[in-house]
Amino acid sequence: MMRITLMLLPLLLAACSQPPKDIQETRFMMGTLVTFTVAGSDATKAKAGIRDAAAEMQRVDTEFTIYGNSDNAVKRFNAAPVGKAVLLPPEVATLLQTALTVQQQSGGALDPMLGKLDKLWGFSSETPRQHPPSEAEIQAALPPRQCLRQTPQGYVRLDPRCQLDFGAFAKGYAIDRGIAMLRKHGIRNAIVNAGGDMRIIGDHDGRPWHIGIRHPRKAEGVIGTLALSGDVSIVTSGDYERFFIDHGRRYHHILDPATGWPAMASESVTVIAPNATLADAWSTAIFVRGVTFLPQASTHDLAVLIVDRNGRIHANAAMQRRLQHTN
Numbered sequence: 253m254m255r256i257t258l259m260l261l262p263l264l265l266a267a268c269s270q271p272p273k274d275i276q277e278t279r280f281m282m283g284t285l286v287t288f289t290v291a292g293s294d295a296t297k298a299k300a301g302i303r304d305a306a307a308e309m310q311r312v313d314t315e316f317t318i319y320g321n322s323d324n325a326v327k328r329f330n331a332a333p334v335g336k337a338v339l340l341p342p343e344v345a346t347l348l349q350t351a352l353t354v355q356q357q358s359g360g361a362l363d364p365m366l367g368k369l370d371k372l373w374g375f376s377s378e379t380p381r382q383h384p385p386s387e388a389e390i391q392a393a394l395p396p397r398q399c400l401r402q403t404p405q406g407y408v409r410l411d412p413r414c415q416l417d418f419g420a421f422a423k424g425y426a427i428d429r430g431i432a433m434l435r436k437h438g439i440r441n442a443i444v445n446a447g448g449d450m451r452i453i454g455d456h457d458g459r460p461w462h463i464g465i466r467h468p469r470k471a472e473g474v475i476g477t478l479a480l481s482g483d484v485s486i487v488t489s490g491d492y493e494r495f496f497i498d499h500g501r502r503y504h505h506i507l508d509p510a511t512g513w514p515a516m517a518s519e520s521v522t523v524i525a526p527n528a529t530l531a532d533a534w535s536t537a538i539f540v541r542g543v544t545f546l547p548q549a550s551t552h553d554l555a556v557l558i559v560d561r562n563g564r565i566h567a568n569a570a571m572q573r574r575l576q577h578t579n
């Protein structure tokens with residue numbers, strides 16, 4: 253009897269030390285497929301975490317979108333009379349402050365007040381355009397440099413063309429909130445991947461997570477791979493997601509606030525930043541600025557890979573250190 257027990261014990265231990273299987277779930281939200289991957293956690297805990305993370309991300313989307321029929325504080329602000337102070341909910345005000353900081357640090361390349369212009373171009377609307385708007389239409393929607401005043405009573409819109417649009421970083425913020433929710437459930441190893449934009453935490457059964465950076469012009473092509481662990485956010489902005497071609501010219505959804513026209517400096521920009529909100533905001537901003545911004549990227553704690561307008565690949569030192577191999 254005794255002998256059998258001793259014999260069995262190592263076998264049982266071996267069975268227990270097998271890492272639990274990954275739990276993976278995909279939902280459609282924020283106009284894209286969002287995949288949650290949880291490693292090294294029991295299935296019940298992982299599924300409860302994913303359910304709450306998905307609900308939280310859906311809430312963020314509803315709270316910040318300027319599209320659709322549901323009411324929110326952002327839409328109310330955009331509809332408020334010019335000159336009237338409007339109190340924004342703390343969560344909206346905090347995200348706006350982050351955007352205003354990146355706007356300043358990027359020399360105006362990120363602009364959280366492009367709502368009217370974004371609606372004019374219509375890349376996020378249900379009936380996309382086939383032809384660009386006229387220059388006169390663009391000027392009537394392009395906000396001036398001074399758009400907002402902060403007062404003790406709230407934020408004041410200074411011009412009817414000033415309308416909030418969090419489209420360039422709300423997805424990143426939603427990813428951050430999704431990860432926060434997974435952590436609340438005690439999950440330590442996970443990826444929240446929203447259409448290629450993601451935050452990863454922990455590792456994959458003791459090994460890094462492997463992530464590929466997609467090529468902007470080759471659907472199945474990968475520029476390079478990254479082995480990531482700990483807490484890393486990686487976001488790509490590209491001209492290939494939402495666009496139309498008119499007279500052989502590509503018009504896409506990342507707009508240059510200096511002109512009101514699609515930014516022409518890059519095909520895609522991939523950014524690694526301390527969180528997904530910043531990675532998302534900066535990937536859009538650096539897309540607008542192009543390679544001229546690359547030397548400044550490290551001062552903002554960013555690893556950056558740019559495919560420029562000619563298809564040439566540029567990476568700063570921080571990104572080169574992380575890249576496993578490039579094609």
Ligand code: ADP
Pocket residue numbers: 361362363364366370375376417418419420421423488489490493505506507508509532535536540
């Ligand atoms: P996606 O999330 O679709 O990958 P981005 O993160 O680059 O793309 O954000 C693009 C969205 O941000 C646009 O759909 C528009 O709502 C908004 N936007 C476009 N250009 C700018 C800009 N220069 N600054 C701030 N927001 C912008």
Ligand code: MG
Pocket residue numbers: 419420421489531532533534535536
């Ligand atoms: Mg972005």
